[in-house]
Amino acid sequence: MSADRSKFVFVLPGLIVLVAIILFPLLFTIRVSFSDWDVARPGLDWIGATNYLRLVHDTRFWESFGRLALMAVGSVLLQYMLGFGLALLVWREVRARRFFRVLFLIPMMTTPVIMAVIWRTMFHESLGPVNDLVRLLHFAPLPWLSQAGLAMMSIITVEVWQWTPFMFLMLLAGLLSLPREPFLAAAIDGAGPIRTFLRVTFPMMAPISIGAIIIRLIEASKILDSVYVITSGGPGTATETSSYYIFIRGLRDFQVGYAAALSFTYLVIMAISLTIIAKVLARAMLVRDRA
Amino acid sequence: MSALYRILKYAAILLWSAFVIAPFLWALTTSFKTANGITGGPTYIPWLQYQPSLEGWRLLFRSGGGGIQIGGPYLDSLIVTISASLISLVLGTLAAYGLSRFTFRAGFVRNADITFFFISQRIMPPVVLAIPFFLMLQFLGLLDTKFGLIIVYIALLMPIAVWVMVDFFNTVPRELDESAMLDGCSPFETFWRVILPNSKPGLVVAGLFCLIFGWNDFFFAFTLTFTQTQLLPVAIVALNSSVTPWWSLSAAALVSVAPLVAVAFVLESYLSRGNLAGAIR
Amino acid sequence: MKRIKKYTLLATTVALALGGTLASAQDFKKYGIDKDVPGACSYASMSKKDYKGRTLSVITHAVPVMGEPTDLHAKQFQELTGATVNVVHVPFGDLFQRIMIPFQTGQNAYDVLFYGSLWSGDFHDYLAPVPKKYLDTAGMKDVTPTYRKVATWGDTMVQYTVDADRNYLKYRTDVFNNPEYKKKFKEKTGHDLAVPKTWEEYDEIANFFNGWDWAGDGKPHFGSAEVTKRDDLMFSAFIDRASAYAKNPNVKGGMFFDLKTMEPLINTPGFVKALEMFVKAKRYFPPGGDNFGLGDEIFSFGGGQTLMSYTWDDAFVQAMEPTSKIRFKVGSSPLPGSHEVWNRITKKWDHFDKPNAPAYVTWGWTSAVAKASKNQDMAFDFLCFFSNEANADHDLQIGRFGINPYRNAHFTKSFWADKMGWGKTVGDQYVDTLLTIDRSKNHVFDLRIPGVNQFMSSMATGVSEAMAGQKTPQQALDDVAKEWKQTVNRIGVDKVRAAYANVVKLEDNE
Structure with a gap:
């Protein structure tokens, strides 16, 4: 078998299986987005682009994108910085580092839907330990969940707690597989830790x-x-993100057609912005690599 | 390295450890409370501050008496997650190797685009996929079965496996492949005999991610089953009635994380070995 | 299971041999009931059925509320009839979609469904009417008219009544009866301290008892615990408050919509006034009280943190648990009302000397059998067994089951005072409260129309935006009205009107 043919043997099985599973749901979603499928009217009628015209004027949807951007970018940046920092901390010469490495991984292993309940009890303003700690530090109890800014912070905190381990693991695995030579070379050059x-x-x-x-x-x-x-999503709509809004429309309200239009729009916007973000990141971070 | 730096370093490690462990400690103490132990405000030490009770834990292993039996769902979750993860890992690793080592061109489509296609499967919010997947499994007659869930999970997990493994294979030097080819290995033999044995850390990371995402999925496990098949998160959420039972949900959180903690230990030891492998090469 | 089956078979054979008169009641005591009440749905009748080899699929609420009795009776039904009963438990927030997806895609997923009766406008097409045989049972005939109405769609009973719910006021009797507090309250406000009859009084009392230690346990206590978390059950709490101002007994033809034009009334002054009061109420909530779900409300009032609360029974039941610190220190009364009620026809506030206090029949749990079910006979048998007199009697006594009085027989005072152990004071008052609500001629029902969740979720969003200060109450409700109008047009004016006419008919006592 030639190398040229065999490359397909590697890629195709996975690709075919994935397409087979995902193709129908994807096409179906697009089709549904042109229908009026609703709680009172199941089925695939054709109403043209009505749903898309509606979402153009749906300020709640567009506002939720702003909040999503803040929440996603904010929490991921924090996760990246913290994860990188932690990976560096337990990379070398630390006592009991294997213990800490395992410990740092654990939050990622918990089920988000259950841990969210635990976190809600922690943030409970009169029955939870977070405000207890605040009182211990002699501050007034804070409205963790009922004030817009703090509610956003609380959710970001939970996200950081849960997913920093993901960054930590990726970056630690990366650090551990780095070759030694460049570090030796830097050491010979007399570079300090920051320069290194x-x-x-x-x-x-x-x-x-x-x-x-x-x-x-x-x-x-x-x-x-x-x-x-x-x-x-509260207080008001202060923590309502796109996917939560789509959830409310799609499964709470059961506006299946409209939710499909929202989702497809979301998919397109996310695919485009992620591509841009990836390109920008690559340019910013890989510049030295290429030089 | 100055003493100050060391102090700061350990302080940072300990501070983060405290942050990581706090919800678990809170869950642990909460799991022994009753409604009375909760409504009095936050308390931490059993006997001293509140009267501990085993009710929260009992609810997890009792059926017909206001509890759930998590034994069955536990097993179902293990079967579904492990099967889907293994299949995803095999298919994803193959695809990743292909994408990492060969050049694909079809019109404007390049390797990076194919890789992105795999990953992009995860962009779609699950909410929308509920009904299409429901209809698909209905057509296949696989609603409310473990097999149906495995199929759906493959679509969810394979992108992760592809992504991790592409990144990983990109760091494995191509000289390894080339020397194997010179020794007369076919591409597949090269992959099987030379690359795979050198890829354990990557495989472990990818496999673990698959396990984690599969184990913790709530949404599809919830929408695509009825009464016959129940996975663990769905069974646990069944405790969340008008009163949120802080006690039993806390116990459930601790129980459900247990097997993955065991996996974390395995993973860590592979990471350390990965370190060695990196040194050798 | 097999052994029990054999045993009951033997018992039946013997009973038949003895002329069918041998009382087998004691055989069923092991199920925890007092005594089997003869009838078509009794233990004895069920034990004669043979459903061996058949499987019943049941979807119900999370345990314990409704979920635990479902489990319990499923197990008993299994033992009595030989059927296999599979039960799945789902939290309330996810129950609707979990039922609706199979309905709309034609999947025969569940035979028996337990859900909130407010969804009957969406579900009724998918439900099997209750057969005559079950309508004629003594248990069904004893269901109070109010809850027969709730179970009925048009002229057909499509839901099987297994529970009844209503929202009412709960308060701390130890505080209201405290002479010292009475004096202080009089000094401060010039009014006598009494159980509030209007929301204005509620406001005043809650505000007075906010933020200080009136329970004497060294902790601050607060005025009122209310359900305020947006996509939790906050919509019902808002309707509780709004009915007093918006449901004018002298104006027929709809409270949420004008039935004739299907114009939304949600932004009329009655609702706006209620929302203004709700926003103002934040000042006497406990910390975090503006993000309370039902569970938080129950803990807050049931745990003794707050003076008053309204909505469902759960907080009251929690307070009356044997281990509760405030057992016997709680009282109940119908919801407060208002002297001023908006009249949308004259566009003026009508004055009522006796406060207008409509009774909001706050949906409540119900059950039904799916039309697509292939086991309808067995499914209805299960529901009639579930709610047979012996079981209802048993279930009412277990607070966490969430099953509340729905038959005339359930309003027996001695039952609550003695059997339940609530004593005469608390028990009698509880029965009186419930009876007042049940017999009221001024009911508010849920908006049981197709897409009820769409209407309720946009209302909750508007209310929440006003509570968070993002919009003024008027602005928020104007936006809700706009969205309601669009929703009505999308679903179809005639379709919505036809459904809403059913609700209005009930509210106008026609």
Whole structure:
């Protein structure tokens, strides 16, 4: 078998299986988005672009994108910085590092929908431990879930708690597989730890960083369980994100057709913006690599 | 390295550890409370501050008496997650190797685009996929079965496996392939005999991600089943009635994370070995 | 299971041999009931059925509310009839879609469904009418007219009554009866401290008892615990407050919509006034009280943190649990009302000397059998067994089951005072409260029309936006009205009107 033919043997099985599973749902969603499928009217009639015209004027949908951007970008950046920092901390010469490595991984292993309930009890303003700690530090109790800014912060905190381990793992795995020679060379040059990090570690970690950030952005954008449980989008609409809004329209309201239009729009916007983000990140982070 | 730096370093590690562990400690103490232990405000130490009870834990293993039996769902979750993860890992690794080592061109489509196509499957919010997947499994007669869930999970997990493995294979030096080819290996033999044995860390990471995402999926496990098949998160959420039972949900959170913590230990040991592998190469 | 089956078979054979008169009641005591009440749905009748080899699929609420009794009776039904009963438990927020997806895609997923009766406008087409045989049972005939109405769509009973719910006021009797507090309250406000009859009084009392330690346990206590979390059950709490101002007993033809034009009335002054009051109420909520779900409300009032609360029974039941710190210190009364009620015809506020306090029949749990079910006989048998007199009697006594009085027989005072152990004071008052609500000639029912969730979720969003200060109450409700209008047009004016006419008929006592 020639190399040229055999390359398909590698890629095609996965590709075919994936397309087989995903093709129908995807096409179906697009088709549904042109229908008036609703709680009172199941089925695939044809109403043209009505749903899309409606969503253009749906300020709640567009506002939710802004909040999503803030929440996703904010929490992913925090996760990346914290994850990188933690990976560096337990990379070398630390006592009991294997213990800490395992410990740092654990939050990622928990079921978001259940942990969100636990976090809601923690943030409970009179029965939870967070305000207890605040009181211990001699501050007034804070409205963690009922004030717009704090509610957003609370949700970001939960996201950071849950998903920093993901970054940590990716980056630690990356760090652990780095070759030693560049570090030796830097040491011979007399570079300090900060210079070594900027000149050697960070550039070598750039490809894995970009991948990790992109995949986290994708996942973070779908945030639903924690919003639903912790604030259910409130106070007002202060923590309502796109996917939560789509959830309300699609499964609460059961406006299936409209939700499909919202989702497809979401999919297109996300695919475009992620591509742009990936390109920008690559340019910013890989510049030295290419030079 | 200065003493100050060391102090800061350990302080940072300990601070983060405290943050990580706090919800679990809270869950642990909450799991032994009753409604009375909760409504009095936050308390932490059993006997001293509240009267502990085993009710929260009992609810997890009791049926017919206001509880759920998580034994069956536990097993179902293990079967579905492990099967879907393994299949995804096999298919995803193959595809990733192909994408990493060969050049594909079809019109404007390049390797990176194919990789992105795989990953992009995860962009769609699950909410919308509920009804299409429901109809698909209905057509196949696989609603409310483990097999149906495995199929859906493959679509969810394979993109993760592809993504991790592409990144990973890109870091494996091509010289390894080339020298194997020179020794007369076919592409597949090269992959099987030379690359795969050197890829354990990547495989472990990818496999773990598949397990985590599969194990923790709530949405599809919830919408695509009725009464016969129940996965763990769905069974646990069945406790969330008009009163949110802080106690039993806390116990459930601890129980459901247990098997994955075991996996974390395995993973960590592979990471350390990955370190060695990196040194050798 | 087999052994029990054999045993009951034997018992039946013996009973038949003895002329069918041998009382087998004691055989069923092991199920925890007092005594089997003879009838078509009794333990004895069920034990004669043979459903061996057949499977019943049931969807119900999470445990314990409705979920636990479903489990319990499923197991009993299994033992009595030999059927296999599979039950799935779903949290309330996800129950609708979990039922609706199979309905709309034609999948025969569940035989028996337990759900909130407010959805009957969406579900009724998919439900099997209750057969005459079951309508004629003594248990069904004893269901109060109010809850027969709730179970009926048009002229057909499509839901099987297994529970009844209503929202009412709960308060701390120890505080209201405290002479010192009475004096202080009089000094401060110039009014006598009494159970509030209007929302204005509620406001005043809650505000007075907010933020200080009136329970004497060293902790601050608060005025009122209310359901305020947006996509939780907040819509019902808002209707509780709004009915007093918006449901004018002298104006027929709809409270949420003008039935004739199907114009939304949600932004009329009655609703706006209620929303203004709701926004103002934030000042006497406990910390976090503007993001309380029902569970938080129950903990807050049931745990003794707050003076008053309204909505469902759960908080009251929690307070009356044997282990509760405030057992016997709670009282109940119908919801407060208002002296001023908006009249949308004259466009003026009507004055009522006796406060207008409509009774909101807040949906409540119901059950039904799917039209697509191939086991309808067995499914209805299960529901009639579930709600037979012996079981209802048993279930009412277990607070966490969430099953509340729905038959005339359930309003027996001695039952609550003695059997339930609530004593005469609490028990009698509870029965009186429930009876007042049940017999009221001024009911508010849920908006049981197709797409009820769409209307309720946009209302909740508007209310929440006003509570968060994003919009003024008027602005928020204007936006809700706009959205309601669009929703009505989308679903179809005639379709919505036809459904709403059913609701209005009930509210106008026609």
